[in-house]
Amino acid sequence: MHHVSNARLSAELLLAHCLSVEREYLYTHDERVLADLEIQALEEAVYDRIHGVPLQYIVGRQEFYGRYFLVSPAVLIPRPETEHIVEAVLQIHKAAGQASHPRILDVGTGSGCIAVTLALEIPGAEVFAGDISEAALQVARINASALGASVSFMCMDVVDATVSQFEFIVSNPPYVGRGDIHRLQREVREYEPHVALFSPDDELEVYRRLVAGAERVLSAGGYLLMEIGIGMDERVLELFNARWEKLPVKTDLQGLPRTVIARRRGSET
Ligand SMILES: C[S@@+](CC[C@H](N)C(=O)[O-])C[C@H]1O[C@@H](n2cnc3c(N)ncnc32)[C@H](O)[C@@H]1O
Incomplete structure (x- = not known):
């Protein structure tokens, strides 16, 4: 068990990040099959997240006052x-x-x-x-x-x-x-x-x-x-x-x- 808060939301955001799409896309494209490179990217992102790396550092951005800011x-x-x-x-x-x-x-x-x-x-x-x-x-x-x-x-x-x-x-x-x-x-x-x-x-x-x-x-x-x-x-x-x-x-x-x-x-x- 890896106690990641908001696990479902995190998983969706990581998947969207690896596919370079917004989260909403996932709900309208459930037929989409992941390519090998996308699977690898997702596995790496999930690995980082369950080892404590904040989601925002993995996806590289955070919203503030209605705008997205790059974060590292x-x-x-x-x-x-x-x-x-x-x-x-x-x-x-x-x-x-x-x-x-x-x-x-x-x-x-x-x-x-x-x-x-x-x-x-x-x-x-x-x-x-x-x-x-x-x-x-x-x-x-x-x-x-x-x-x-x-x-x-x-x-x-x-x-x-x-x-x-x-x-x-x-x-x-x-x-x-x-x-x-x-x-x-x-x-x-x-x-x-x-x-x-x-x-x-x-x-x-x-x-x-x-x-x-x-x-x-x-x-x-x-x-x-x-x-x-x-x-x-x-x-x-x-x-x-x-x-x-x-x-x-x-x-x-x-x-x-x-x-x-x-x-x-x-x-x-
Ligand atoms: C709590 S963070 C705030 C960052 C940003 N303003 C925010 O609200 O998300 C504090 C920032 O102050 C910077 N800092 C720490 N000591 C400082 C100092 N003596 N003089 C100027 N900046 C400093 C850090 O590098 C860091 O970027």
Whole structure:
């Protein structure tokens, strides 16, 4: 027994991938006989899946905010809860008046899912995205180009290499403490990039650096939006000093606090 979650759906997606068709095709072509090479490809894909390789790395893509993103083991597989960052930026932008052309920085862009989505959803936005992993940036660049998004990418440690001013800084940083590795599912622990999962020292390290860096490169009245791990909201909110206005934390579909939002006070705010 190989305890693969959603086994039937996984099998269908693997078969569709090996035949280079969409899953719906399988239901209308049950007479289709597989060629030897297709059988071999399917056997290899099933072998990988039952040995823990995430489905998304085998089929090479994951949907995020209605678009497919290329994913490889160099990048975190985009998660549905991260879409709340996109929604929150769109909401704030809409309330501020659609005519503005915000400068947006995505820190730790991974596959580029947040940066590319914002570039496509906010016409006229100037979007920048950084990551410490050059391998991740290569995937993000491919996604931006395939989806027709204009994003400027840079290899950067948090916000250290920039002196520009932004109206939005967004990030889904690594937030798992090294000591919690055993709590992760095998698929995540063994196959997703550790640089994307683990905060180097304690869980809050990248948040601390993000808040300090954002204080330097956010324009007055600008917003910092960060995804947080379950149960981290109070500790992350404590990182903001009096120069920030803390907004209500957004919850995910299960009602868990997942997106911290703070506004940089300026002379007029
Ligand atoms: C949790 S993943 C998020 C990826 C993507 N934004 C998403 O939401 O799917 C964190 C990303 O931050 C990057 N990262 C880790 N430490 C970093 C640092 N010090 N500076 C910049 N990026 C970093 C990782 O390489 C990884 O791509």
